[in-house]
Amino acid sequence: MSRLLPILLFLVSFQHVQAQSLGEQDLFENENHAILTEYEQRYQDGNDPEFTIGREYLRIVVEDSITQKIELASSIYYWGLNANDIERDAEALEEELQYIEAIMDEDRFEYLQTLFEQRDPQLFKELKTFWIEYDFSPGTVFNERLIEHVERINFARKNYIENNRNVYETDDRGLTYVKFGQPDRVFEGTLDVDLLNVEQFCRAFDRCLSIELFNFLFEIDPEPEYEIWVYRDLLNSRKKNAVFLFAKTMGHEFKRYQTIEELIPARAKSKEIGSVSGGMALSWIYYRQLMGVDPYFSETYAFVNEKFYRDNAGLGAQQGFLVEREVAWNTRQLTNDIPRQESTIERMVYSVPLEYYVYRRFNENGRNNYAVFLESTRTQDFDERFAFSEGVESMLGREGDYELIQGVRLLDENNDELGQVREIVPNNLQYEEEPVIGQSVFMVSGSSLIRSVQLFSELWKQRVGETDPALIGLNRDILDLPDPLIKDNTTLTVSDLIIGYGLDYELLDDRPFPFYVKNNRQIPQGEVIAINVGVANLSGNNPGVRIEYSVQSRNRGLNRLFQNEFNTRINFQIPTDSPILVENLEIETEPLEPGNYVLTITFTDSNNGESVEKKLDFEVIDNPDNRLVTGDG
Numbered sequence: 001m002s003r004l005l006p007i008l009l010f011l012v013s014f015q016h017v018q019a020q021s022l023g024e025q026d027l028f029e030n031e032n033h034a035i036l037t038e039y040e041q042r043y044q045d046g047n048d049p050e051f052t053i054g055r056e057y058l059r060i061v062v063e064d065s066i067t068q069k070i071e072l073a074s075s076i077y078y079w080g081l082n083a084n085d086i087e088r089d090a091e092a093l094e095e096e097l098q099y100i101e102a103i104m105d106e107d108r109f110e111y112l113q114t115l116f117e118q119r120d121p122q123l124f125k126e127l128k129t130f131w132i133e134y135d136f137s138p139g140t141v142f143n144e145r146l147i148e149h150v151e152r153i154n155f156a157r158k159n160y161i162e163n164n165r166n167v168y169e170t171d172d173r174g175l176t177y178v179k180f181g182q183p184d185r186v187f188e189g190t191l192d193v194d195l196l197n198v199e200q201f202c203r204a205f206d207r208c209l210s211i212e213l214f215n216f217l218f219e220i221d222p223e224p225e226y227e228i229w230v231y232r233d234l235l236n237s238r239k240k241n242a243v244f245l246f247a248k249t250m251g252h253e254f255k256r257y258q259t260i261e262e263l264i265p266a267r268a269k270s271k272e273i274g275s276v277s278g279g280m281a282l283s284w285i286y287y288r289q290l291m292g293v294d295p296y297f298s299e300t301y302a303f304v305n306e307k308f309y310r311d312n313a314g315l316g317a318q319q320g321f322l323v324e325r326e327v328a329w330n331t332r333q334l335t336n337d338i339p340r341q342e343s344t345i346e347r348m349v350y351s352v353p354l355e356y357y358v359y360r361r362f363n364e365n366g367r368n369n370y371a372v373f374l375e376s377t378r379t380q381d382f383d384e385r386f387a388f389s390e391g392v393e394s395m396l397g398r399e400g401d402y403e404l405i406q407g408v409r410l411l412d413e414n415n416d417e418l419g420q421v422r423e424i425v426p427n428n429l430q431y432e433e434e435p436v437i438g439q440s441v442f443m444v445s446g447s448s449l450i451r452s453v454q455l456f457s458e459l460w461k462q463r464v465g466e467t468d469p470a471l472i473g474l475n476r477d478i479l480d481l482p483d484p485l486i487k488d489n490t491t492l493t494v495s496d497l498i499i500g501y502g503l504d505y506e507l508l509d510d511r512p513f514p515f516y517v518k519n520n521r522q523i524p525q526g527e528v529i530a531i532n533v534g535v536a537n538l539s540g541n542n543p544g545v546r547i548e549y550s551v552q553s554r555n556r557g558l559n560r561l562f563q564n565e566f567n568t569r570i571n572f573q574i575p576t577d578s579p580i581l582v583e584n585l586e587i588e589t590e591p592l593e594p595g596n597y598v599l600t601i602t603f604t605d606s607n608n609g610e611s612v613e614k615k616l617d618f619e620v621i622d623n624p625d626n627r628l629v630t631g632d633g
Helices: 005-014 024-029 032-045 051-063 067-080 090-103 106-117 122-134 144-159 172-180 195-202 210-220 266-270 278-289 295-311 318-336 380-395 505-509
Strands: 185-190 225-231 242-248 255-257 355-362 368-377 400-411 417-425 436-445 452-463 470-480 498-501 522-524 529-536 544-553 568-573 581-587 595-605 611-621
Touching (some): 051 067, 067 144, 090 106, 090 122, 090 144, 106 122, 122 144, 122 470, 144 172, 172 225, 195 278, 266 278, 266 318, 278 295, 295 318, 355 470, 355 529, 417 436, 498 522, 544 581
Parallel strands (some): 522 611
Antiparallel strands (some): 185 225, 225 242, 355 368, 400 452, 452 470, 529 581, 544 568, 544 595, 595 611
């Protein structure tokens, strides 16, 4: 069982679905056992995948909390997405699309909906791609985000049923729960009006008739019963909390409101009593009562207070309408910063920086392959969150060792996994002066079966006194592989250039390239550039290649060629009957000052004169210790 499963099960327990749990004995007595057994047999037979089966199996396992079958449920769901009969699975597909609309961007959903309406089997592949992209821990056997989504729906349908306002047959809290999970804080209460707070409101106005205003508000006050959900670190900017206001007023059903002003009856907003309107008073009073809930309310109260008493003084009821529009606009800016969805599990960890570089290559036998580099480079956000986490861990006495794991999953045209490779990467986490946290490289076959790769980086911590490591950071992405280079055996072909410095063939003992690879193409001043390159389809019985290169400055005011010093011809005579050369070149850079340059290399077949030109931008930097921070490249 994967290391993330205990985290998922903890959340399930935290969200109070344990009442649905079935022990092993209960499982055999439950009528669903026979259904699951039948579906498992269909899956094991491997023929004729059916999405309806995969989806129903997953639903039963999650709804009944059969934790020992979680991994299998994820696999059977994916198996069902290998189907190609839309009509047979139409009912299940239609409901699935409705259930994932809330967490999918609009353009993508419309595309999937079109595929469904056209009965295009491509829909199955697109659904699988969607869930693979949302699988934030590809190194585990099952898709945590898929399981979490189904569990959230199940929980919402049982707990948020004040009314039926969406496809999940829940109230608006259910929809919010499906998108974001359990809020960090929940506040409940009733907004009310009394004479004291009306008098407090009236103190700054010359003609505010407090008794008459109170009598009017007492008559029309909707007495909203509210429930407020607060999520920390949900907004994309991470600077404010995300606040969701749910309420029920007299004569209206329980639903979500964007602003407090939406709770106020139109009659109150238009009714002037003295120099103010009833709506102004209710807005001021309601925000004042909620000031302690979240900074959103205290800041909005301060804004409303300033507008009423200073900027718009003397405008009467018009003040209320002007302020309402401004509050709505300000709130909309915050709402626009809320993501489409977020995983509760993913919110518990922080994002590990992940950059990737893919080079098209081939080996000495002419077989296409790819060099896929993964790099985790420090960012300000990562350093801040890591430092904060470390401080808390230290105070709790939970120090430990860190483990950075990077890897790739190989996917076929149906996004089925063909295999995966992962490795523990030496890391510089606790050395703030090192810009690269860790680097790895994976050699991926150019087989036509491999259409894409999923890249992932996971940060684990082995805490002192604990048996299992804890996942504290992760990141992932999906990359469609570019077309391989060698397409025939006649055209001169040159691989992508891999640049670095410090050529030393002893480095081949623990890495695929005998130099320090610099994917950012930054070379320390005075170092000799190293280039890994391959040349294929050389002609003749005595193949050979002529290599010419030049370096040109891109620095402003220094646009000149260093032809006398750098324009060099190099001839290689490779063994007879071998039309392929894979070589590591060295290019002297000592005369170059720090700055930006372009390297041009021309490869010419010595026998037929066919040539290929490659250009590569690079930068010379004045950091003599750069070699120490290059990672494991």
